[in-house]
Amino acid sequence: MVLRIPFVTKNEHKVAEANIVLKKYGVEVYPVNLKKIEVQSESLEKIAALAAKIAYRKLRMPVVVEDAGLFIDALSGFPGPYSSYVYKTIGIKGVLKLMEGISDRSAKFRAVVALAYSGGVKLFKGVVKGIISLEAKGTKGFGFDPIFIPEGHAKTFAELGTEEKCSVSHRGKAFEQLGKWIVENKDKLIPEFRASPRVEAQ
């Protein structure tokens, strides 16, 4: 039996990346078309936890939310929690322009996955350190993937395949934690799906 959990996101890449990692735990997430309420905060933890809480109140079944961001050291953590807004406005070109002439190119991608259920909200975190490349490379993934080279690698996230990306990525690590937790706590979660009118276990 695969435990299927709703995931509040419009980003198909995130769903695919999560499921690559969750498969071995017998868990699958599926996108639900629910407005994700995100508060302005410099803490991904706060943003994800509150969004999950609100989604749980609406769906009344266990639900997963994820918030992630690229934090560039030389830019005081910019674009951080506002990475998707920054991607849509100044984009990769803008970030590379901001980094022109800056020798310290260290950055990290962070992800926080929040699972809301009757017991409250559980947070699972993942971080990957790396550098901002000198130019955009690769076409896979999404967002700032073409300019992020994870530590110990020579390629950007956008040059790696999804599986390879997930084995080192912030998101991969966070969903890994979620998968482990679910396996250990299945007894708590499964009855909540049974109680729900939208039971989706298969």
Add this chain to the structure above:
Amino acid sequence: MVLRIPFVTKNEHKVAEANIVLKKYGVEVYPVNLKKIEVQSESLEKIAALAAKIAYRKLRMPVVVEDAGLFIDALSGFPGPYSSYVYKTIGIKGVLKLMEGISDRSAKFRAVVALAYSGGVKLFKGVVKGIISLEAKGTKGFGFDPIFIPEGHAKTFAELGTEEKCSVSHRGKAFEQLGKWIVENKDKLIPEFRASPRVEAQ
């Protein structure tokens, strides 16, 4: 009698600017130390309206909230609603770097003032068009004031005095609207302050 209304902000400049404009309407705002809850949105209207609603629920008396941002045309509206986060991270230097070599320097400052009271939430808006200067100038004001030259002027907001800035600024215009509305609707508002334990009319 001056009608004193709580204003949810930690920014003393905003309080001073609002009061310069409100004085002639017999209204004064004073800062209240309440956490301002701001949702992530590209709409200042949504951010201000929701923040005011939440503040009203806590204070149980009429309350004012303001949200403002600098919208740069060539950067697809960046930094927009996230201006204060962008100011704290990449700052004026970062925005000037993003604008290097860009000839279209048009921008606007927008402000939305939200008044929450028993009748709901009223929004008052102000916009000022201008350009991003080639370098930072002036020491008055706050935020991106040193790089914004309002239309019809030769000086940046940070080179103008507070009174002069308010006579053309987005914030000045929005609070002007608020002042007019309060004068016309005093009969609705004053009883709400009387009913409140924290009445502050003097």
